[in-house]
Amino acid sequence: MAKTDLKSLTINELEDFIISLGEPKFRAKQIYQWLHEKRVSSFDEMTNLSKSLRAKLAEEAKISGLKIIEKHESSKDGTVKYLFALDNDNVIESVLMKYSYGNAVCVSSQAGCRMGCGFCASTINGLEYNLLAGEILSQVYMIQEDIGERISSVVLMGSGEPLDNYSNVLKFIKIANSDLGLGLGQRHITLSTCGLADGIDRLREEDLQITLAVSLHAPNDEIRNKIMPVSKKYDMNRLLTACKNYSDYTKRRITFEYAMIKGVNDSRECALELAPKLKNMLCHVNLIPVNDVKERNFIKSSEAAIQEFASVLNSKGIETTVRRKLGSDINAACGQLRRGYLNNRR
Numbered sequence: 001m002a003k004t005d006l007k008s009l010t011i012n013e014l015e016d017f018i019i020s021l022g023e024p025k026f027r028a029k030q031i032y033q034w035l036h037e038k039r040v041s042s043f044d045e046m047t048n049l050s051k052s053l054r055a056k057l058a059e060e061a062k063i064s065g066l067k068i069i070e071k072h073e074s075s076k077d078g079t080v081k082y083l084f085a086l087d088n089d090n091v092i093e094s095v096l097m098k099y100s101y102g103n104a105v106c107v108s109s110q111a112g113c114r115m116g117c118g119f120c121a122s123t124i125n126g127l128e129y130n131l132l133a134g135e136i137l138s139q140v141y142m143i144q145e146d147i148g149e150r151i152s153s154v155v156l157m158g159s160g161e162p163l164d165n166y167s168n169v170l171k172f173i174k175i176a177n178s179d180l181g182l183g184l185g186q187r188h189i190t191l192s193t194c195g196l197a198d199g200i201d202r203l204r205e206e207d208l209q210i211t212l213a214v215s216l217h218a219p220n221d222e223i224r225n226k227i228m229p230v231s232k233k234y235d236m237n238r239l240l241t242a243c244k245n246y247s248d249y250t251k252r253r254i255t256f257e258y259a260m261i262k263g264v265n266d267s268r269e270c271a272l273e274l275a276p277k278l279k280n281m282l283c284h285v286n287l288i289p290v291n292d293v294k295e296r297n298f299i300k301s302s303e304a305a306i307q308e309f310a311s312v313l314n315s316k317g318i319e320t321t322v323r324r325k326l327g328s329d330i331n332a333a334c335g336q337l338r339r340g341y342l343n344n345r346r
């Protein structure tokens with residue numbers, strides 16, 4: 001039977017696990033502290049546990065971990081891209097972004113992805129593995145340790161669709177948010193989805209205060225279908241209804257991500273068509289100059305087109321910003337570093 005990864009358990013789940021081993025409940029808190037405060041990687045280091053309990057844990061459980069295999073630092077803005085190896089030989093990537101208000105880490109929730117977004121390198125070979133909560137957490141822990149500074153926010157915006165790995169991602173959020181863990185406020189956690197409307201409905205019912213970012217990338221289904229296959233399952237009407245319900249219920253502002261792709265979705269008409277669909281929703285739009293992906297035929301929009309698109313939306317009362325592009329000299333876009341590494345390995 002597969003061993004239980006203790007780093008992926010919430011404190012309540014860890015208590016249940018410890019009780020199932022015939023141990024007193026308070027041991028769970030000790031183990032949780034070893035894993036999430038002191039961040040040890042072996043049971044032998046848990047020196048306030050008896051030798052027999054440590055041996056029992058080693059038999060029944062494991063502690064997931066990662067190894068840094070590559071690290072690239074941008075000379076332009078200090079962004080650092082990490083390539084990590086998982087215990088099962090998969091590789092994933094994470095990005096450290098340094099802002100004036102603190103350090104943010106963009107984590108991966110899956111190795112590969114099955115969503116098929118047309119501008120994304122992560123999806124080219126499909127989904128390979130759903131990360132455990134402990135493996136998502138480890139990306140933050142390892143980067144924090146590597147730089148010796150606190151990470152103040154986390155975005156689930158690396159490889160993978162977080163709502164396609166729902167239960168592991170939810171556990172990650174709970175552990176990262178727990179006072180005995182990272183102690184990261186929910187408002188400092190952003191989950192980015194390509195638009196799984198059912199998942200957004202489910203997330204709403206969790207009653208969390210995290211920030212939801214939705215990759216919209218088009219003003220209508222016709223264009224969205226060309227870029228994002230997910231829209232054939234959840235059309236814009238269904239998606240925007242889920243978003244409206246989410247923001248009405250949580251009172252949290254939704255971020256709509258919009259990758260600007262030359263000649264595809266970046267015209268003035270597109271902006272005029274999009275504006276009324278977002279009216280009356282607590283939201284803002286983030287325009288992103290799309291990253292060139294060799295395997296795909298998308299080119300980023302001109303600066304003038306991006307500025308015009310932003311000014312049309314702003315003039316219609318939809319708050320819109322243009323995202324600063326970080327780490328452009330180190331393949332910091334979703335999936336590019338991992339893809340380069342795998343191509344070389346193959």
Ligand code: SF4
Nearest residue numbers: 113115117120123160
């Ligand atoms: S953009 Fe995100 S959801 Fe879309 S294919 Fe890439 S990793 Fe998956």
